[in-house]
Amino acid sequence: MLLTQPSKPVEGATAALTAAAPPPRTPRRRGARRLVGLSWIMPAVVVLAVFVYLPLVQNLGFSTIEWDIYSGSQVFIGADNYVKLAGDPIFWSSLGNNVLYAVISLAVQVFGAIALAAVIESIRSDRWRRGLRAVYFIPSAISLTVAGLLFYFIYEPNLGLLNHLLDGIGLGAWAQPWLGQESTAMIAIIVMSQWQGFGYSTLLFAVAIQRIPSELYEAASIDGIGPVRRFFTITLPLVREMTGLMIIVTISGAFQVFNEVMVMTSGGPNNSTQVLGTWLYRNGFVRNDFGYAAAIATVIFVVTLGIALVQLWINRRRRVEW
Amino acid sequence: MVTRLSFAGVIGRVFIWSFLLCLVVVVVYPLTWMVLNGFKTNTELFGNPFALPLQWDWGNYAAAWNRGVSNYLTTSILVTVTSTIATVFISAWAAYGLTRVDIPFSRTWSTIILGGLMLAPTVALVPLVKMFQSMGLYNTFWALLILYTAFRIPFTTFLIRAYMIDLPREVDEAAEVDGASRWTAFWRIILPMCKPIIISTIILHILFAWNEYLFAMVFTSGTDVQTLPVGLTSLMSKHGTDYPVVFAGMVIAALPVVVLFFACQRYFIKGLADGIGK
Numbered sequence: 001m002l003l004t005q006p007s008k009p010v011e012g013a014t015a016a017l018t019a020a021a022p023p024p025r026t027p028r029r030r031g032a033r034r035l036v037g038l039s040w041i042m043p044a045v046v047v048l049a050v051f052v053y054l055p056l057v058q059n060l061g062f063s064t065i066e067w068d069i070y071s072g073s074q075v076f077i078g079a080d081n082y083v084k085l086a087g088d089p090i091f092w093s094s095l096g097n098n099v100l101y102a103v104i105s106l107a108v109q110v111f112g113a114i115a116l117a118a119v120i121e122s123i124r125s126d127r128w129r130r131g132l133r134a135v136y137f138i139p140s141a142i143s144l145t146v147a148g149l150l151f152y153f154i155y156e157p158n159l160g161l162l163n164h165l166l167d168g169i170g171l172g173a174w175a176q177p178w179l180g181q182e183s184t185a186m187i188a189i190i191v192m193s194q195w196q197g198f199g200y201s202t203l204l205f206a207v208a209i210q211r212i213p214s215e216l217y218e219a220a221s222i223d224g225i226g227p228v229r230r231f232f233t234i235t236l237p238l239v240r241e242m243t244g245l246m247i248i249v250t251i252s253g254a255f256q257v258f259n260e261v262m263v264m265t266s267g268g269p270n271n272s273t274q275v276l277g278t279w280l281y282r283n284g285f286v287r288n289d290f291g292y293a294a295a296i297a298t299v300i301f302v303v304t305l306g307i308a309l310v311q312l313w314i315n316r317r318r319r320v321e322w
Numbered sequence: 323m324v325t326r327l328s329f330a331g332v333i334g335r336v337f338i339w340s341f342l343l344c345l346v347v348v349v350v351y352p353l354t355w356m357v358l359n360g361f362k363t364n365t366e367l368f369g370n371p372f373a374l375p376l377q378w379d380w381g382n383y384a385a386a387w388n389r390g391v392s393n394y395l396t397t398s399i400l401v402t403v404t405s406t407i408a409t410v411f412i413s414a415w416a417a418y419g420l421t422r423v424d425i426p427f428s429r430t431w432s433t434i435i436l437g438g439l440m441l442a443p444t445v446a447l448v449p450l451v452k453m454f455q456s457m458g459l460y461n462t463f464w465a466l467l468i469l470y471t472a473f474r475i476p477f478t479t480f481l482i483r484a485y486m487i488d489l490p491r492e493v494d495e496a497a498e499v500d501g502a503s504r505w506t507a508f509w510r511i512i513l514p515m516c517k518p519i520i521i522s523t524i525i526l527h528i529l530f531a532w533n534e535y536l537f538a539m540v541f542t543s544g545t546d547v548q549t550l551p552v553g554l555t556s557l558m559s560k561h562g563t564d565y566p567v568v569f570a571g572m573v574i575a576a577l578p579v580v581v582l583f584f585a586c587q588r589y590f591i592k593g594l595a596d597g598i599g600k
Contacts, residue, residue, distance in 0.1 A: 030424075033424070034424055034425055034426050035426070037419060037423040037424055037425040037504075038419070038425050038426070039419075040415050040416065040418055040419025040420075040423055040425070040504075041415070041416045041419035041420060041425065041431050041435065043412045043415060043416070044412050044413065044415070044416035044435050044475050044479060045416075045431065045434060045435065047412065047468075047471065047472045047475060048434065048435060048438050048472060048475060048476070049434075050472075051446075051450070051453075051468060051469065051472035051473075052438050052441060052446060052472055052473065052476075053434075053438075054449070054453075055445075055446035055448075055449035055450045055453065056441060056445060056446050056449075058449035058452075058453075059445060059446060059448060059449050062448055062449060116345075119338055119342070120342070130587075132342060132346070133591075134583075134584070134587060135346055135349055135350065136345065136346075136349060137583065138349060138350075138353065138580060138583070139349060139353075141529070141576075141579045141580050141582075141583045142353075142575075142576035142579065142580060143532070143533030143535075143551060143575070143576065143579070144533065144535065145533065145535050145550075145551035145552075145554055145555065145575070146356075146551075146554065146572045146575055146576045149554060149555070149558065149568065149572055150352055150353075150356050150572065151352075153359075153565065153569075154352060154355075158368060159367055159368050159371050159565070160371070161352070161355060161371055161372075164371050164372065168372075195348070195349070195352075199349070200594070203591060203594060204594060204595060207591065207594075207595040252442075255442075256442050256443075256444055258444065258535070258536050259535040259536065259551075262535070262539065262555075263535075263555060276444075277444050277536070280444060280447065280448075281447075281540070284447070284448050284451075285451075285540065290448050290452075293447075293448050294448045294449075297444060297445045297446075297447060297448060298445070300442055300444050300445050301441070301442065301445040304440070304441070304442045304445075305440055305441070308439070308440035309440075
């Protein structure tokens with residue numbers, strides 16, 4: 001999740017410049033020394049150039065080719081893969097699922113998490129605060145694969161907890177093959193993902209809330225301002241930066257969903273839970289249509305890069321405002 | 323502090339506490355169920371999912387261990403440890419070069435290294451598979467080591483760089499006056515000063531490498547090179563009807579990181595906060 005966290009990459013460059021070492025004696029020695037200095041960053045630059053940037057550029061080229069890895073045949077077909085994409089209903093439903101993922105995750109893991117973090121941080125007992133934060137975080141530590149498999153079993157119609165629970169409280173009629181039917185499968189996966197991720201963002205918001213000076217809250221309660229108003233007038237504005245960051249990270253993450261869908265349904269039933277990542281995988285590595293997969297990858301690239309650039313832009317603007 | 327215990331206040335407090343405790347149950351109960359199911363027989367599992375196991379039998383754990391989990395665990399540990407070392411060192415060098423060494427085009431290099439933060443790994447998937455196949459690295463341990471390192475360098479460098487920038491300039495000057503080379507200054511002075519952020523980055527990398535699924539799934543297929551997340555799904559597809567063994571495997575996969583979390587919770591939380599809040 002953190003892998004592609006679009007943080008403020010470029011802004012620090014100026015700081016790095018101004019932080020440069022003191023000017024040495026002669027210009028020529030300085031030039032040689034500066035070149036030697038490059039050896040510090042070269043391992044990182046080379047690894048990134050070969051394994052991150054080169055594939056990215058290659059991907060654009062691949063998306064214009066009709067390719068079969070087994071026969072090895074390659075035919076240049078221009079924008080045909082993108083035309084095919086535009087007419088592919090499963091591509092559009094995948095994109096829709098990514099958007100649904102983003103919307104629900106924003107509601108739960110950003111706005112729900114702020115409220116939950118505020119409630120936890122308002123508890124007087126330090127032990128309870130720490131305990132709750134830790135317990136809520138456990139699902140985020142156990143990985144999406146384990147959580148996905150666990151919920152696969154919870155949703156399982158025969159031995160699953162969920163249907164048995166519904167039975168037990170007299171709602172047996174509501175029992176469903178949750179992952180086995182198109183109407184509920186996507187929502188079931190998204191619910192699992194919220195279960196797995198809410199503790200993580202709650203923890204981060206709790207850390208942000210702890211940084212708010214407690215005098216603000218004390219002053220407010222002396223003035224007779226209630227907890228709900230304190231939340232809206234103190235907490236919310238002062239965790240704005242973290243909120244902005246989490247919104248970006250959450251949306252960007254929602255467009256890279258892969259693990260949980262693969263583990264729980266592999267995109268089924270009847271492609272109803274395909275997301276961009278799994279649809280790319282299916283086309284590239286099951287159907288061996290690498291060119292078409294590369295075209296889907298380009299869409300993911302444009303969306304995630306766009307989100308990252310929006311964040312950069314917001315950061316710049318805020319900098320000017322201050 | 324004045325506490326007003328109005329009627330509405332009491333109702334509110336009861337409501338909030340019931341909500342918090344319900345949430346605890348929602349989180350803890352499925353996890354407990356997972357652990358208990360690792361001890362059950364298949365008949366017990368299908369009979370009554372809520373019941374406790376009739377006897378605490380470690381057989382499923384042994385079975386999971388023998389059906390590949392020992393291999394997956396070894397690979398996971400190996401990949402996690404090596405990629406953590408590679409990522410942290412390469413990133414610390416880069417951060418040092420970008421913040422404390424006078425290099426030409428420093429700004430451009432920063433953009434290249436940190437710009438990697440904006441790129442999703444899915445996007446590079448197709449060309450990477452081609453590349454690793456032609457290099458003969460497909461389906462090897464090296465593929466995961468390289469990918470886990472390459473795709474985490476931007477983020478790790480970003481964190482360490484932000485910390486190094488704030489270290490006082492006088493440190494380097496003092497080292498230079500003492501005749502220490504850049505190399506010595508890095509290892510003996512700067513790196514030790516960065517210990518808190520290094521610990522954070524190590525924890526974040528472990529959490530990432532231990533749980534990573536996309537690369538592990540696409541780039542490995544043999545039992546001897548698969549990591550736990552992918553291994554679990556193969557365990558599931560190979561022994562699909564023997565569910566308790568799968569549950570045992572899930573517990574084995576989940577336990578190390580959960581233990582790590584509780585053992586160094588303080589560093590963990592700090593690491594996560596550094597990772598996102600800077």
